[in-house]
Amino acid sequence: xxxxxxxxxxxxxxxxxxxxxxxxxxxxxxxxxxxxxxxxxxxxxxxxxxxxxxxxxxxxxxxxxxxxxxxxxxxxxxxxxxxxxxxxxxxxxxxxxxxxxxxxxxxxxxxxxxxxxxxxxxxxxxxxxxxxxxxxxxxxxxxxxxxxxxxxxxxxxxxxxxxxxxxxxxxxxxxxxxxxxxxxxxxxxxxxxxxxxxxxxxxxxxxxxxxxxxxxxxxxxxxxxxxxxxxxxxxxxxxxxxxxxxxxxxxxxxxxxxxxxxxxxxxxxxxxxxxxxxxxxxxxxxxxxxxxxxxxx
Amino acid sequence: xxxxxxxxxxxxxxxxxxxxxxxxxxxxxxxxxxxxxxxxxxxxxxxxxxxxxxxxxxxxxxxxxxxxxxxxxxxxxxxxxxxxxxxxxxxxxxxxxxxxxxxxxxxxxxxxxxxxxxxxxxxxxxxxxxxxxxxxxxxxxxxxxxxxxxxxxxxxxxxxxxxxxxxxxxxxxxxxxxxxxxxxxxxxxxxxxxxxxxxxxxxxxxxxxxxxxxxxxxxxxxxxxxxxxxxxxxxxxxxxxxxxxx
Amino acid sequence: xxxxxxxxxxxxxxxxxxxxxxxxxxxxxxxxxxxxxxxxxxxxxxxxxxxxxxxxxxxxxxxxxxxxxxxxxxxxxxxxxxxxxxxxxxxxxxxxxxxxxxxxxxxxxxxxxxxxxxxxxxxxxxxxxxxxxxxxxxxxxxxxxxxxxxxxxxxxxxxxxxxxxxxxxxxxxxxxxxxxxxxxxxxxxxxxxxxxxxxxxxxxxxxxxxxxxxxxxxxxxxxxxxxxxxxxxxxxxxxxxxxxxxxxxxxxxxxxxxxxxxxxxxxxxxxxxxxxxxxxxxxxxxxxxxxxxxxxxxxxxxxxxxxxxxxxxxxxxxxxxxxxxxxxxxxxxxxxxxxx
Numbered sequence: 051x052x053x054x055x056x057x058x059x060x061x062x063x064x065x066x067x068x069x070x071x072x073x074x075x076x077x078x079x080x081x082x083x084x085x086x087x088x089x090x091x092x093x094x095x096x097x098x099x100x101x102x103x104x105x106x107x108x109x110x111x112x113x114x115x116x117x118x119x120x121x122x123x124x125x126x127x128x129x130x131x132x133x134x135x136x137x138x139x140x141x142x143x144x145x146x147x148x149x150x151x152x153x154x155x156x157x158x159x160x161x162x163x164x165x166x167x168x169x170x171x172x173x174x175x176x177x178x179x180x181x182x183x184x185x186x187x188x189x190x191x192x193x194x195x196x197x198x199x200x201x202x203x204x205x206x207x208x209x210x211x212x213x214x215x216x217x218x219x220x221x222x223x224x225x226x227x228x229x230x231x232x233x234x235x236x237x238x239x240x241x242x243x244x245x246x247x248x249x250x251x252x253x254x255x256x257x258x259x260x261x262x263x264x265x266x267x268x269x270x271x272x273x274x275x276x277x278x279x280x281x282x283x284x285x286x287x288x289x290x291x292x293x294x295x296x297x298x299x300x301x302x303x304x305x306x307x308x309x310x311x312x313x314x315x316x317x318x319x320x321x322x323x324x325x326x327x328x329x330x331x332x333x334x335x336x337x338x339x340x341x342x343x344x345x346x347x
Numbered sequence: 348x349x350x351x352x353x354x355x356x357x358x359x360x361x362x363x364x365x366x367x368x369x370x371x372x373x374x375x376x377x378x379x380x381x382x383x384x385x386x387x388x389x390x391x392x393x394x395x396x397x398x399x400x401x402x403x404x405x406x407x408x409x410x411x412x413x414x415x416x417x418x419x420x421x422x423x424x425x426x427x428x429x430x431x432x433x434x435x436x437x438x439x440x441x442x443x444x445x446x447x448x449x450x451x452x453x454x455x456x457x458x459x460x461x462x463x464x465x466x467x468x469x470x471x472x473x474x475x476x477x478x479x480x481x482x483x484x485x486x487x488x489x490x491x492x493x494x495x496x497x498x499x500x501x502x503x504x505x506x507x508x509x510x511x512x513x514x515x516x517x518x519x520x521x522x523x524x525x526x527x528x529x530x531x532x533x534x535x536x537x538x539x540x541x542x543x544x545x546x547x548x549x550x551x552x553x554x555x556x557x558x559x560x561x562x563x564x565x566x567x568x569x570x571x572x573x574x575x576x577x578x579x580x581x582x583x584x585x586x587x588x589x590x591x592x593x
Numbered sequence: 594x595x596x597x598x599x600x601x602x603x604x605x606x607x608x609x610x611x612x613x614x615x616x617x618x619x620x621x622x623x624x625x626x627x628x629x630x631x632x633x634x635x636x637x638x639x640x641x642x643x644x645x646x647x648x649x650x651x652x653x654x655x656x657x658x659x660x661x662x663x664x665x666x667x668x669x670x671x672x673x674x675x676x677x678x679x680x681x682x683x684x685x686x687x688x689x690x691x692x693x694x695x696x697x698x699x700x701x702x703x704x705x706x707x708x709x710x711x712x713x714x715x716x717x718x719x720x721x722x723x724x725x726x727x728x729x730x731x732x733x734x735x736x737x738x739x740x741x742x743x744x745x746x747x748x749x750x751x752x753x754x755x756x757x758x759x760x761x762x763x764x765x766x767x768x769x770x771x772x773x774x775x776x777x778x779x780x781x782x783x784x785x786x787x788x789x790x791x792x793x794x795x796x797x798x799x800x801x802x803x804x805x806x807x808x809x810x811x812x813x814x815x816x817x818x819x820x821x822x823x824x825x826x827x828x829x830x831x832x833x834x835x836x837x838x839x840x841x842x843x844x845x846x847x848x849x850x851x852x853x854x855x856x857x858x859x860x861x862x863x864x865x866x867x868x869x870x871x872x873x874x875x876x877x878x879x880x881x882x883x884x885x886x887x888x889x890x891x892x893x894x895x896x897x898x899x900x901x902x903x904x905x906x907x908x909x910x911x912x913x914x915x916x917x918x919x920x921x922x923x924x925x926x927x928x929x930x931x932x933x
Contacts, residue, residue: 144898153901167887319726449789461784
């Protein structure tokens with residue numbers, strides 16, 4: 051019996067909390083993806099690169115002397131105009147073509163390639179590790195957890211709840227949901243649909259950038275960091291249901307917990323195949339995910 | 348047997364709404380049976396149930412003595428059924444000829460599917476014949492999207508005939524057509540009864556009266572009345588449904 | 594029966610024919626100048642062209658975007674490599690690769706064809722990533738280094754015997770094989786079976802009412818594409834002497850997809866042209882700068898924004914008009930044919 055408790059206290063709980071820290075970041079990225087898909091009906095294959103840009107942005111700005119705490123707000127804000135420009139000048143051009151899903155997927159895929167190479171040019175191909183602003187560990191209910199991860203969970207949760215509240219409880223959110231549901235109707239009711247779309251896309255990539263800033267001190271920063279992360283994010287979005295915010299949250303927590311706990315018993319190299327396996331299974335048997343509506347695809 | 352298609356107690360519900368509630372009727376061989384009813388009566392849903400687009404929750408569909416209830420459209424095609432659509436559902440980016448060829452290639456044996464289509468086989472001849480008969484000679488190589496609405500509706504019917512069905516289901520074939528086109532289409536439909544049994548959905552009462560051998564009236568998912576056109580017209584329940592509070 | 598789709602396919606043949614002629618001229622030059630590097634590069638371009646061809650069959654004709662075709666390319670390559678290490682026989686390697694991707698394609702198709710559209714794209718992506726990671730972590734398959742030391746093989750072709758080491762000979766052999774894969778695809782797409790595939794892209798909802806199962810048609814197209822990708826992949830270890838997990842990763846699928854878009858989706862020939870153009874570009878750009886991804890990415894995005902039909906797609910109407918004029922000039926016995 052005491053062995054079980056020590057196992058829980060010293061192995062399982064910390065692992066689950068670490069998984070939660072990762073999960074919160076994955077949810078932030080996945081939220082961006084699902085909002086962009088739910089609102090604009092666009093598959094953003096460059097989303098991982100926006101995540102990387104956030105991390106690199108934090109790196110660059112902190113070298114300029116900005117304090118880490120400022121960066122958490124500053125980097126996402128700086129990413130908003132990038133998002134608006136991307137939506138306005140690239141995505142909107144192919145939006146009304148025949149195969150919107152295919153052309154936006156391909157277009158953003160190309161964009162991602164360019165972004166990745168740009169990062170390599172500007173920052174070099176090497177891995178960077180920014181300083182952890184909250185080193186050390188704290189004890190919570192007898193469990194030791196790195197302070198920074200605790201902070202990560204807290205702030206991530208706050209942002210996620212804020213996003214949900216804005217989308218579901220504010221007038222702004224209502225306008226956005228109206229525009230997603232029926233574009234023409236919303237326009238005729240006076241909603242500035244063009245701005246809503248740009249804003250939603252910018253908001254989505256800002257969330258990804260925020261995740262990049264938050265995770266930079268824990269995971270390293272390198273130009274291809276977007277790739278692996280985006281696969282996890284896509285899986286969360288699919289399992290949770292494309293376009294569903296609660297789906298992204300629940301699936302994000304579930305999947306990262308599955309990954310965290312399973313890496314206790316099996317080699318971590320199998321973690322990715324398992325996650326993809328889950329995605330494939332969900333796509334086979336319940337393609338709309340937990341909360342999604344299949345009408346959207 | 349003079350009846351070629353027999354529908355018994357077909358039902359389907361969407362959520363709490365019984366879209367089709369226990370409808371039964373018989374379509375007699377080489378006759379035109381028309382289904383009419385006010386909007387929302389369930390006519391197209393009934394067609395969907397018979398043609399395999401929807402699976403009924405109860406009831407049976409029997410064609411040529413075979414029970415085909417709940418089978419998909421491909422199996423129903425096999426059973427000798429062909430169906431046209433209320434909202435034109437052609438291959439818009441292809442030409443008239445290509446559309447007809449797709450519909451007609453069913454006539455060739457499946458084992459020849461990996462061989463080039465025979466220049467003078469059953470399918471090729473059928474396409475030529477249909478182009479002739481439906482007046483598409485000038486427009487055979489036009490993209491369907493460029494055709495007029497009336498021409499597209501005509502092509503819908505031609506596509507159905509390509510597979511040489513025994514039962515032809517036409518869902519509002521004259522929808523959106525001009526008066527002249529409607530007349531021509533009515534004549535065309537009448538001329539088809541030698542080869543096929545026709546089940547029709549129509550809104551144009553004049554057409555219904557002049558074309559139909561048998562009329563089935565639907566209202567709120569149920570069969571309200573049936574009989575020859577004159578009988579149905581005189582039926583007070585039918586009148587109430589159309590002109591009364593229905 | 595000559596309808597517009599037949600003319601369209603014939604226009605594709607014109608472009609493919611031009612490619613073959615260019616290839617032969619290039620081969621002649623290379624032969625005279627004693628070149629080895631460019632011949633091998635061109636051979637690699639053709640092999641990737643096979644992968645691109647398989648993507649085009651799905652995207653340009655069936656209307657399915659597969660983001661994981663490299664899976665079958667890689668399986669073909671690995672199986673071929675494994676066979677060649679034991680028994681350096683060309684025919685055995687090709688045969689084994691063909692059978693393996695046939696089975697893999699059926700398995701993959703059963704999984705992927707349960708969904709369509711975006712979900713299909715993501716599931717094919719996921720499948721390729723999973724297998725790629727498994728291969729990457731498998732020591733039996735050489736892990737991240739892959740399988741090296743593939744022997745140079747002798748290829749008996751009846752009258753002559755080629756060595757895989759002979760750049761000119763192997764180039765010509767690859768050209769022949771790719772031409773065969775192209776011809777087979779073009780032929781099948783012109784049959785009733787092929788027309789149903791094309792109908793899937795045009796209006797999938799109507800296809801069951803023609804009397805066909807859409808699932809069966811999609812499976813057939815998918816397996817066909819898988820086999821083509823696999824046979825092309827089987828040539829890879831013969832050329833390079835090794836295989837590595839990179840062949841299965843998304844970068845390979847993505848590159849091939851770019852080849853199809855730039856060359857022209859739905860033209861078959863465009864896929865091969867795209868492969869040649871992209872490989873050439875990569876080589877040229879690679880000699881100036883390490884950052885070829887930006888250039889490729891820009892070209893790709895420009896293609897989607899400004900030239901969505903691709904190079905062959907844009908040039909085809911001119912060829913089609915000529916072909917139509919030629920066929921209209923000849924007297925035809927069918928009475929319903931009108932001059933266009």
